[in-house]
Amino acid sequence: MNTMCKDCARLNNGCEGCEKDFWTGCLLKIKNDAVDLPIIEAYFTGYTVPENIKRIASNIVRRFVISGSADGMYIANTIGHVGGCGDGCGNFTSGNVKNYDKIASALINAYGCNIEKYEQNELELMIRTGKIYMTAAVKGLKDRINRCRAERAKPKTDGWRKDYLARCIRNADDAADEIRGWLPDGHKPDYYKPGYINPNV
Numbered sequence: 540m541n542t543m544c545k546d547c548a549r550l551n552n553g554c555e556g557c558e559k560d561f562w563t564g565c566l567l568k569i570k571n572d573a574v575d576l577p578i579i580e581a582y583f584t585g586y587t588v589p590e591n592i593k594r595i596a597s598n599i600v601r602r603f604v605i606s607g608s609a610d611g612m613y614i615a616n617t618i619g620h621v622g623g624c625g626d627g628c629g630n631f632t633s634g635n636v637k638n639y640d641k642i643a644s645a646l647i648n649a650y651g652c653n654i655e656k657y658e659q660n661e662l663e664l665m666i667r668t669g670k671i672y673m674t675a676a677v678k679g680l681k682d683r684i685n686r687c688r689a690e691r692a693k694p695k696t697d698g699w700r701k702d703y704l705a706r707c708i709r710n711a712d713d714a715a716d717e718i719r720g721w722l723p724d725g726h727k728p729d730y731y732k733p734g735y736i737n738p739n740v
Contacts, residue, residue: 573670574718576601582611589634592618592625594669599646601717602665602676603653604683604710614646618666621645639663655679671718680715684708 578590579597588596596614599605605614612629619625622636636642643662647654654662661675690696691704 572673573668574673575670576718579611582608583615586612586615586629587631588612588615589624589631591634591669592631592636595636595666598665598669598671599662601714602671602679603650603658603662604680604707604714605650605653606710613649617645617649618642622666636666639666642666655682673718676718677715680711680718683711687711 575594576598578593579600580593582596582600583593592615595618596611599614600611607613616625616627616629618636619631620627621642622638624633624635624637625631640659640663643659643666646662647656647659658675658679661672661679664672664675687704687707691701691708696704
């Protein structure tokens with residue numbers, strides 16, 4: 540899947556150049572929109588996982604609110620196996636990840652409850668760069684919260700399902716707060732600040 544317009548075709552690992560903004564068209568993204576969050580080392584205990592793959596997996600878990608204790612390593616193994624740098628069983632030959640689109644498709648198939656198909660471009664970009672993109676992440680998490688609230692409000696939704704959806708809302712809200720917290724205060728647009736109410740929602 541092509542995630543770039545013709546002016547963005549130079550995007551590769553580590554590139555900070557012109558990237559496609561998935562809602563408002565093509566623009567030159569400022570570096571402050573892409574953030575590196577700390578690796579969640581607990582997911583990779585007992586395995587020798589390349590640093591860039593640990594970072595990608597940690598950020599995917601955060602961004603898409605994936606909460607199982609084995610999911611970080613599952614995602615790392617998927618990146619290694621599909622990306623041509625591992626056997627899918629905890630062994631990695633390098634951190635040279637390829638096949639971004641195939642990795643994204645495999646993760647969407649495995650985590651369809653967490654990752655929407657329309658988020659594939661964002662997921663591919665995260666796999667390419669190892670970063671979380673604030674605009675896309677915060678919008679995606681808010682969309683998830685709104686979907687959960689809408690389902691929870693339906694009269695025929697079972698009590699156990701309502702409890703599950705309430706947990707999903709809390710987890711997505713916590714994830715958005717954590718991601719927003721890593722953007723330096725001097726660079727935070729209004730919509731990243733706590734308490735901001737979007738007039739367009």
